[in-house]
Amino acid sequence: MQVSVETTQGLERRVTISIDAAQIEQQIEQALSQESRRARIDGFRPGKVPVSVIKKRYGAAIRHDVTGQAMQRSFYEAIIQEKLNPAGAPALQPGDTKDGEFSFSATFEIFPEVEVSGLDAIAVEKQVATVNEKDVDAMIDTLRKQQATWKETKGMIKNEFRVNLDFLGKIDGEEFEGGKAEGFDLAMGAGRMIPGFEDGIMGKKTGEEFTIEVNFPEDYHAENLKGKAATFDIKLNKVEKPELAEVNEEFVKLFGIESGELDALKAEIRKNMERELEQTLKAGVKEQVLAGLIEQNEIDVPAALVSQEIEQLRKQAMQRFGENAQNAPELPDELFTEQAQRRVRTGLLLGELIKVNELKADDEKVKQHIASFASAYEDPTEVLEHYAKNEELMNNVRNVVLEEQAIEFVLDKAKVTEKEVAFDEIMNKQGAN
Known part of the structure; x- marks a missing residue:
């Protein structure tokens, strides 16, 4: 077996391998013979199918399989011989048969040489x-908020209140897709809306109707809204404030x-x-x-x-x-x-x-x-x-x-x-x- 190694780029290597073509032909003949003993073909007794019939029917597939197996075996023998460490499966490319030698190439990447320093x-x-x-108490407050009940209030909206509202967004006086909702529940302070939206609601009360002005962020996900100035007509349907759970045995x-x-x-x-x-x-x-x-x-x-x-x-x-x-x-x-x-x-x-x-x-x-x-x-x-x-x-x-x-x-x-x-x-x- 003859082997040559070429560096194509970076960690990629191309190995060209030449092996005895007669060996492959011998293996193909053995595979054909074995298949003739296994094959079941109408008109022939089991195990008595002539090799010529097998060769005609399955010869190309058997040659492909045997050649592929020979390339795989030779590739692994070659990388051991050349002390190469593949980082992935090789791409095998059959070549020509010349002067009794079958050649093929294998292209693959190797692991880099690593030396840890510095x-x-x-x-x-x-x-x-x-x-x-203090940290533990803060966590208990968080748990109290998670178990909170909601009570409707006529007071001004504050952070952590829950608001039910209708809104209608416009750009240059025209409505835009996704800018309208009715009966929308908004948790104040959760940061779900674009900057300025919650600020425009803060301090308002149930039943109020008003208009706010905001700007969509430059990195907003909708391309047609990025950086655009918009107005939102808002109606506040209901405002609720949280009543924290009492810290008792049940809690x-x-x-x-x-x-x-x-x-x-x-x-x-x-x-x-x-x-x-x-x-x-x-x-x-x-x-x-x-x-x-x-x-x-x-x-x-x-x-x-x-x-x-x-x-x-x-x-x-x-x-x-x-x-x-x-x-x-x-x-x-x-x-x-x-x-x-x-x-x-x-x-x-x-x-x-x-x-x-x-x-x-x-x-x-x-x-x-x-x-x-x-x-x-x-x-x-x-x-x-x-x-x-x-x-x-x-x-x-x-x-x-x-x-x-x-x-x-x-x-x-x-x-x-x-x-x-x-x-x-x-x-x-x-x-x-």
């Missing part, structure tokens, strides 16, 4: 925060605290908030570490791996449509390309970091990770047993822990500063993202 140049700001009593039991004790609810809330805070802080550090790795280590990424990652991201996005996924529009590659490239880069860099430094998932950290995850469930023991019996789930956890250990490895060498931040500042920032 860890000491990565700057990470590690935010430090705690959950205090506490709504959240699974059978004792009905407020202190028990606060303890549960604090535990959940601390777990969420820890996850958010770790995610922020991880994001900075990965960004630093990419900045310090420029590498080419195989298009084949990026395409695979785009497909994964597209599937995840389609799942969010739920039952409406079948009717959802086809999501173009461009929506995911940048994120996919980033994922592939970070995967290659972390993989090399783990390999070179011989990092292994710490068994104790694996147990802690599962225990932390299980604690969010009603029966943590059942979750722990489920994981213990499922090797695939255990491997997933090991991979997560190994990635966390790689992040810690980088942090030990990076320039890390700490900054104290309030709990609500961190969580509000996460919500905005």
